Amino acid sequence: MNYISTRGNYERVSAAEAIRLGMVPAGGLFVPEKIPAFSQQEINEMKDATYQVIAYRVLEKYLTDYTGQELQEAISAAYNRDKFTHDVIAPVIKLNDNTYILELWHGPTAAFKDMALQLMPHLLVKAINKVEIDREIVILVATSGDTGKAALEGFKDVEGIKIIVFYPKDGVSKVQETQMVTTGGKNTAVVAVKGNFDDCQSGVKEIFGDKEYNQLLNRHGYQFSSANSINWGRLVPQIIYYFAAYVYLLRDGEIGAGDKINITVPTGNFGNILAAYYAYRMGLPVNKFICASNDNKVLTDFLKTGIYDINRDFRRTISPSMDILISSNLERFLFEMTGHDAKKINQWYRQLKEEGKFSIDEETNAKIKEILVGEYATEEETMETIKETFTKYNYTVDTHTAVGIKAYHKYLTKVVDHTPTVIDSTANPYKFGKAVLEALQGKVKEKDEFKILEELKELTGKEVHRGLKGLEEKGVRHKRSCSSTGIRDEIKDILGIK
Ligand SMILES: *Cc1c(COP(=O)(O)O)cnc(C)c1O
Numbered sequence: 210m211n212y213i214s215t216r217g218n219y220e221r222v223s224a225a226e227a228i229r230l231g232m233v234p235a236g237g238l239f240v241p242e243k244i245p246a247f248s249q250q251e252i253n254e255m256k257d258a259t260y261q262v263i264a265y266r267v268l269e270k271y272l273t274d275y276t277g278q279e280l281q282e283a284i285s286a287a288y289n290r291d292k293f294t295h296d297v298i299a300p301v302i303k304l305n306d307n308t309y310i311l312e313l314w315h316g317p318t319a320a321f322k323d324m325a326l327q328l329m330p331h332l333l334v335k336a337i338n339k340v341e342i343d344r345e346i347v348i349l350v351a352t353s354g355d356t357g358k359a360a361l362e363g364f365k366d367v368e369g370i371k372i373i374v375f376y377p378k379d380g381v382s383k384v385q386e387t388q389m390v391t392t393g394g395k396n397t398a399v400v401a402v403k404g405n406f407d408d409c410q411s412g413v414k415e416i417f418g419d420k421e422y423n424q425l426l427n428r429h430g431y432q433f434s435s436a437n438s439i440n441w442g443r444l445v446p447q448i449i450y451y452f453a454a455y456v457y458l459l460r461d462g463e464i465g466a467g468d469k470i471n472i473t474v475p476t477g478n479f480g481n482i483l484a485a486y487y488a489y490r491m492g493l494p495v496n497k498f499i500c501a502s503n504d505n506k507v508l509t510d511f512l513k514t515g516i517y518d519i520n521r522d523f524r525r526t527i528s529p530s531m532d533i534l535i536s537s538n539l540e541r542f543l544f545e546m547t548g549h550d551a552k553k554i555n556q557w558y559r560q561l562k563e564e565g566k567f568s569i570d571e572e573t574n575a576k577i578k579e580i581l582v583g584e585y586a587t588e589e590e591t592m593e594t595i596k597e598t599f600t601k602y603n604y605t606v607d608t609h610t611a612v613g614i615k616a617y618h619k620y621l622t623k624v625v626d627h628t629p630t631v632i633d634s635t636a637n638p639y640k641f642g643k644a645v646l647e648a649l650q651g652k653v654k655e656k657d658e659f660k661i662l663e664e665l666k667e668l669t670g671k672e673v674h675r676g677l678k679g680l681e682e683k684g685v686r687h688k689r690s691c692s693s694t695g696i697r698d699e700i701k702d703i704l705g706i707k
Contacts, residue, residue: 210273212239212441215544216558217551223274225336228329228442231435237554239441240541245270247492253466255456260298261288263456264328264449270491271445275335283331287446292317292327294675299324299450301457304602307627308617309463310610311454312634318388319637319674320530321481322359325438325446330367332442333434337369344432347704348372349416351409354381355530355636357399358388358676360436365394372436373398373703375409375696383658384640384677391683398703399687400696408693422697429706438480439537447484448491454631455493464629471630473499475613476508477531479538481633486542486580495580496628501616502585503528508536512583515574517557518566526588527644528608530636535561546573586615594618595648605669607641610634611648637674639665 212227213219216237222230227239247266255263264284272280288298295315302310316323337346348370350360357374364372374389378401381389389399402409416422417433426432438444451472458464472495474482482500489495502509504524511517519534526532540554547553553570560567569577586594594611598604606614613632620626638645639662646665647653655661659681662673672678691699701707 210245210271211242213242213549214238215240215540215551215554217555223339224272224441225274225339228332228440229336229340229342229434231440231442236558238439238537238541240544241271244487244490246490249467249492249494252452252455252492253459255452256459258456260449260453261285263453264288264446267449267452267491268445271448272332274339275332279335283328283335286331287328292323297453297457299453301454301461301631302604303463304598304604304632307629308614309454309458309629309631310604310606310634311450311631313450314634314637314640314674316359317362317676318355318358319640319676320355320359321633321635322355323362324450325443326356326359326363326436328363328446329436329440329442330363330370334367334369336442342432344427344430346370346434347426347431347700348434348436349413349700350374350436351406351413352376352381352389353406353529353532354385355640356437357381358385358392361389361392361394361397361399364436365392365397367396371396371398371431371704373400373700375400375402375413377401377406377409378403378690380406382641382643384642384662384680387680387683387685388676390685390687391680393686397687398689400699400703401690402693402696403690404693409696412693412696416697416700419697425706426704429704431704438478444480444484444487444538447481448487451485451488451493452491458629458631467494469494469496469628471495471497471499471617471626471628473501473613473617473630473632475501475528475531475609475616475633475635477533477536479508479536479542481635483538483542486545489580490545497620497626498581499613499617499620499630500581500583501613502583503531503591503612504585504587505532505534506583506585507534508539509583509585512577512581515571516566516568517561519561520565526608527591527641528612530609531612543569543573546576582620584616584619586612586619590615592644592648595645599649599669605638605645605649605671606634607636607638608644609636609641610638637677638669638671639674639677
């Protein structure tokens with residue numbers, strides 16, 4: 210199985226090479242040349258398989274240059290009871306007759322990023338060995354919150370790799386910051402940047418493109434790579450849980466063999482929903498995908514009008530992991546929807562860069578609408594949904610999951626659809642505890658975020674997620690900070706380069 214660029218500007222590469230490179234160097238994203246598939250019978254036969262076995266079945270189709278043993282090792286190292294506190298890794302909870310919640314936050318950091326970032330480091334290490342690079346890999350991460358901690362946990366103490374995370378000093382919550390700066394491991398570094406997320410992100414991106422700086426690092430035995438969802442190594446593990454969810458529903462008798470389901474995904478960078486789409490292309494019976502957005506509803510508008518337009522105000526919301534205007538992975542989806550038309554992709558993304566918008570053709574638009582619908586939830590609707598879900602089902606959801614539930618409900622007001630629907634729960638409610646507590650009981654006076662978690666625990670009776678428990682008592686291990694123009698020097702200092 211080979212991987213090609215969405216912009217037609219790179220040679221075919223193996224999976225290991227795509228994972229090592231992260232992104233196509235000249236711009237563009239790696240996608241599988243041909244999407245592999247399961248027969249309906251093969252899917253039915255997975256009915257009694259464990260998460261780990263399903264993982265193997267999916268990965269072996271995409272990572273054909275990895276040996277069976279390499280895949281097994283990576284899977285056992287990632288999806289075990291030390292890392293995930295649930296036997297089935299990603300359990301499906303029944304909310305009512307037609308609605309199921311897929312809990313993706315049983316990993317170490319309480320957000321769904323763990324589903325991929327627990328596995329990806331193992332894939333990357335094996336990729337490096339395959340292409341015989343003798344330099345140490347330095348993963349650079351710019352984070353607005355969830356990715357930083359999940360990447361730190363995933364790459365902590367992984368041989369041959371260093372990880373450096375940059376976060377905006379005043380742009381993350383106290384809980385998120387504490388999660389990051391208390392991380393152990395000999396190969397981790399965390400730096401607070403005086404500036405906002407964009408300063409971190411552009412600082413890091415500039416470094417990826419800085420030839421001279423990269424050469425300096427190479428001379429010292431280092432090479433940069435990336436751990437965000439533009440990397441195929443982060444997407445492929447996410448396909449697994451869509452098959453697992455389907456198989457679990459089959460096993461529990463909630464659906465019959467071959468029955469279609471809907472999948473609702475609270476969406477930011479379009480990575481999670483794209484993984485669901487790949488599962489569908491591989492044979493998973495899906496009726497509709499519901500792409501859920503918050504007030505930054507670029508995608509909702511795009512799915513209605515065919516015009517992708519980021520000329521609008523960026524809104525800070527209570528579902529911050531979805532506060533994004535440019536959903537990187539949409540490019541991969543459009544590449545599929547146009548039948549691999551790299552010319553169109555180049556044209557649209559040039560327009561996006563120059564004018565902040567592009568408009569797709571009628572034919573592609575019609576094709577997208579057959580399978581994908583977009584809905585969004587306002588801040589108020591998100592809060593109401595948290596409250597309603599708790600009152601009706603005694604089930605607590607975080608703000609992102611609530612956006613998904615609301616979007617599904619809005620979809621149901623427009624069409625009659627009795628298809629069983631799986632809604633992704635992308636974070637544990639304690640990760641966004643303040644907003645959740647306010648949704649449940651009104652304005653919260655308490656300022657200390659850790660005390661708020663205790664209040665939420667009293668109210669819901671649910672244990673605080675282990676990744677967030679006792680955080681305030683853990684020692685701070687990372688105290689570095691720099692200005693947005695000081696990122697290059699900070700990296701040199703961390704790596705001991707003069
Ligand atoms: C990252 C994240 C999302 C968005 O996922 P994408 O793959 O970027 O669409 C949604 N919810 C939470 C809690 C997240 O951390």
